[in-house]
Amino acid sequence: MQTLKLASDKFFKVVDGCKFEVCCPESGAAALVDRLARDFWQVAVRVTEGGAKAAPDCDEGYTISVSATKTVLIAKTLRGIRHALFTLRQLAESERGVATSRASFILPCVAIDDMPALAFRGIHLCFFPPPETMYAAIERQIRLAAYFKFNHVVIEPWGSLRYPSHPEFSWPNHSISSGEFRRLVRLAKELGLTPVPKVNIFGHASAARSHNGKHTLLDFHPEFAPLFEPDGWCWCLSNPATRTFLEGLVKDLLEIFDNPSFFHLGCDEAGDGTCAICRRANYPALLKDHLLHCHALLTKHGARPMVWHDMFVEKGDKHCTRYVACGTPGTVSILDDLPKNFVVCDWRCNLADNDRRTGEPSWATLRYFIDKGFDTLGCPWYDIANTLAFGRGVRKYGAMGMHETTWLVKRSRHVYEEFAIAAWAT
Numbered sequence: 001m002q003t004l005k006l007a008s009d010k011f012f013k014v015v016d017g018c019k020f021e022v023c024c025p026e027s028g029a030a031a032l033v034d035r036l037a038r039d040f041w042q043v044a045v046r047v048t049e050g051g052a053k054a055a056p057d058c059d060e061g062y063t064i065s066v067s068a069t070k071t072v073l074i075a076k077t078l079r080g081i082r083h084a085l086f087t088l089r090q091l092a093e094s095e096r097g098v099a100t101s102r103a104s105f106i107l108p109c110v111a112i113d114d115m116p117a118l119a120f121r122g123i124h125l126c127f128f129p130p131p132e133t134m135y136a137a138i139e140r141q142i143r144l145a146a147y148f149k150f151n152h153v154v155i156e157p158w159g160s161l162r163y164p165s166h167p168e169f170s171w172p173n174h175s176i177s178s179g180e181f182r183r184l185v186r187l188a189k190e191l192g193l194t195p196v197p198k199v200n201i202f203g204h205a206s207a208a209r210s211h212n213g214k215h216t217l218l219d220f221h222p223e224f225a226p227l228f229e230p231d232g233w234c235w236c237l238s239n240p241a242t243r244t245f246l247e248g249l250v251k252d253l254l255e256i257f258d259n260p261s262f263f264h265l266g267c268d269e270a271g272d273g274t275c276a277i278c279r280r281a282n283y284p285a286l287l288k289d290h291l292l293h294c295h296a297l298l299t300k301h302g303a304r305p306m307v308w309h310d311m312f313v314e315k316g317d318k319h320c321t322r323y324v325a326c327g328t329p330g331t332v333s334i335l336d337d338l339p340k341n342f343v344v345c346d347w348r349c350n351l352a353d354n355d356r357r358t359g360e361p362s363w364a365t366l367r368y369f370i371d372k373g374f375d376t377l378g379c380p381w382y383d384i385a386n387t388l389a390f391g392r393g394v395r396k397y398g399a400m401g402m403h404e405t406t407w408l409v410k411r412s413r414h415v416y417e418e419f420a421i422a423a424w425a426t
């Protein structure tokens with residue numbers, strides 16, 4: 001349940017020595033409040049540990065009680081306490097009626113019970129090679145994700161990472177080391193986010209957007225052409241050297257991300273193989289073997305694979321005309337042979353016109369994958385109506401959660417706010 005009540009017309013002053021009481025069975029809650037108060041308001045608060053109190057029945061839920069003399073925070077976990085502090089940061093105003101103010105803020109006296117509607121709230125961040133995405137910008141996006149109470153952050157390097165196994169799979173002079181990348185992973189964890197790596201193991205093999213015609217590997221190393229289909233868009237699945245190369249990338253990311261619980265394998269907007277070998281092969285069998293091999297590698301390291309959904313819906317499927325479908329009869333046929341711990345990411349950037357009129361799409365693809373037994377995530381982009389409708393659809397059909405996409409940084413600022421409403425509000 002989510003409630004917010006104004007308790008009085010008074011304010012609590014957030015200044016040095018102001019009183020906070022924290023009630024949380026996990027150790028470190030008082031230290032967390034102390035640290036975040038310094039970060040947010042540059043004040044040294046006085047934190048006392050309260051006794052056991054009834055906390056919201058949700059790991060990420062929290063209760064806030066602000067009076068004129070004390071602020072009390074209650075949660076079952078440190079994640080709940082952190083969310084409570086982010087809410088207070090959103091509510092706080094600088095001291096009023098003065099010319100300047102430092103380390104002095106006010107909070108309204110409120111009583112808040114809050115918890116997320118969806119358990120999985122992810123965001124996909126694109127780290128395009130600098131200067132398109134500067135290091136500070138990706139760090140800012142990670143901090144914003146935490147501030148808006150996401151709990152998973154997928155980071156896709158797009159050639160910005162010098163892989164230890166294959167440094168050539170990055171842009172010369174426009175990439176960062178694995179050590180610098182590891183710092184982003186640590187930052188995400190410190191902010192309460194679960195970091196998730198992503199590398200495309202099927203289509204989007206160029207690690208560059210299609211409209212700019214670049215190819216992260218082949219532009220500087222054309223000798224690697226045998227690893228790709230002739231147009232460079234998909235990896236060549238009939239070449240054993242492709243698997244060896246990709247294993248290197250995957251293992252690097254598993255190490256940099258400190259054995260993550262999820263690993264995004266991409267797989268969107270891909271097509272059948274076209275090279276001299278693949279076009280004669282049983283391509284669905286090649287693809288299935290490729291996915292199962294990646295699955296086994298990830299399972300060995302404790303990670304669940306995530307994949308975009310569109311190759312599993314046949315292009316032209318009359319039941320899914322308003323949804324993204326890039327599959328062939330062959331790629332669609334392998335879905336039933338995949339282990340059910342694959343997480344299917346059902347993406348749709350915009351509402352179709354018919355759905356915009358009603359605001360309640362049928363979510364044919366979402367329901368399809370749920371009915372097949374897969375944990376499924378609803379993945380919107382910047383269309384506000386689509387994002388909010390996705391949130392309702394995910395809750396209505398019992399999907400695993402939501403996974404926001406960003407793609408173009410310039411449009412990404414407001415997706416945080418809309419997604420937070422769609423994924424957190426009940």
Ligand SMILES: [Zn+2]
Nearest residue numbers: 236273275278
């Ligand atoms: Zn091929």
